[in-house]
Amino acid sequence: MIYIIQKAAAILIGSLLISIGINGFLVPHHLLDGGVTGIALILHYYYGFPTGLGMFILNIPLCIYAWIYERTFLYNSFLGLIVASIFIDWLAPLRTQFLLSIFTSGVLGGAFIGIGVGIMLRYKATTGGTDLLAQFITEAFSVNIGFVILIINGLIVTAAFNTLGLKAFLFSCLTICIIGMITSLMARTSNS
Structure with missing residues (x-):
């Protein structure tokens, strides 16, 4: 029971930090984040589509696939996806x-998002998206998950x-890069 409460708190705090990083910085x-969030940001920048809603809609095919083939991945991602999507749109006034420089915003945005993702990963929760897709690819092809996430994120940013x-x-x-470093650092310290 205590673990469930801790996991729920991690999802709430992690989603809040991710939302602040995206909206505030x-x-x-x-600027773009990688993965599904990056695609949702592109849709927001060019079409005015709400970022959180875009993130949720873009994750639906991955959630359906997870429901059919890997329900454990879905269970660990769906609640984080819902909470983060709601928080991102709710905190849009940030x-x-x-109003900081682009450098400061990039660093702080990366730090907030990296810490938020790291907190969620400590309790095996994610916001879906790239993490979920990378887990599927890693399972299918036995490649490093960090490498898969880097490739996906690089393709999205390069496309924009x-x-x-x-x-x-x-x-x-x-x-x-900052998101990746902070997330990796937090994941490493949670394993030790």
Whole structure:
């Protein structure tokens, strides 16, 4: 029972931090996160589509696949996906609250998101998306999950390069690196 309460708290706190990172720091400078969140941000930047709703809709095919083939992955991701999606859209007013430089925003956004993801991963929870897709690919092809996530994130940011421009592309890469380093550090310390 205590573990369930801790997991729920991790999902709430992690989702809150991810939402602050996205809305407070990435969106004001049109920076991207990787994975499904990155695609949802692209939809937001170009079509005004709500980021959290986009993230949820884009995860539906992965959730269906997980329901059919790997329900454990679905159980560990679905609640995190719902909470993070709601928080991201609910905290959209933060987009005008922290008017910092693009460098500072990239670093802080990456830190907030990395800590949020790391907290959730400590309790085997995720927001779905790239983590869920990478788990499927790793299971199918026996490749390193970190490598798979890096490739997917790199493809998404590269696909947006022409429309975002060089500056946003470079700082999005910085943000993704910070997210990866902090998430890896937190995952490593939780295993020791």
